Amino acid sequence: QVQLVESGGGLVQPGGSLRLSCAASGFTFSSYSMYWVRQAPGKGLEWISTIDTGGSGRYYTESVKGRFTISRDNAKNTLYLQMNSLKPEDTALYYCTRHRKTTESEGTQVTVSS
Secondary structure, three states: OOEEEEEOOEEEOOOOOEEEEEEEEOOOHHHOOEEEEEEOOOOOEEEEEEEOOOOOOEEEOHHHOOOEEEEEEOOOOEEEEEEOOOOHHHOEEEEEEOOOOOOOOOOEEEEEOO
8 A cells, every 4th residue: 555654854954954864665666756745734735846756846834945955766766855944834744646636645734943
């Protein structure tokens, strides 16, 4: 069965960095564009980034451009999100997913606070 397991979240001060990982199994990872989405407390699901199957096409929502970098390792079936210059408004539950508008996993919590 499809399994996506995120890791790397935590508590970080404003301006800090985190690297999220997503281990994928149960499907042909290299055949799917992959997404990172997030959900802040009391808000809806927000798309933040997409990477195409080969990793060359990368897209970001405006609020994270220049701060976040999406990448993937198809040999390891793993998706990444490098997050730099974190802000309190980045606080959310972060999910990796095969579908831009839905989640398939537990997510990992990112909290940005001093």
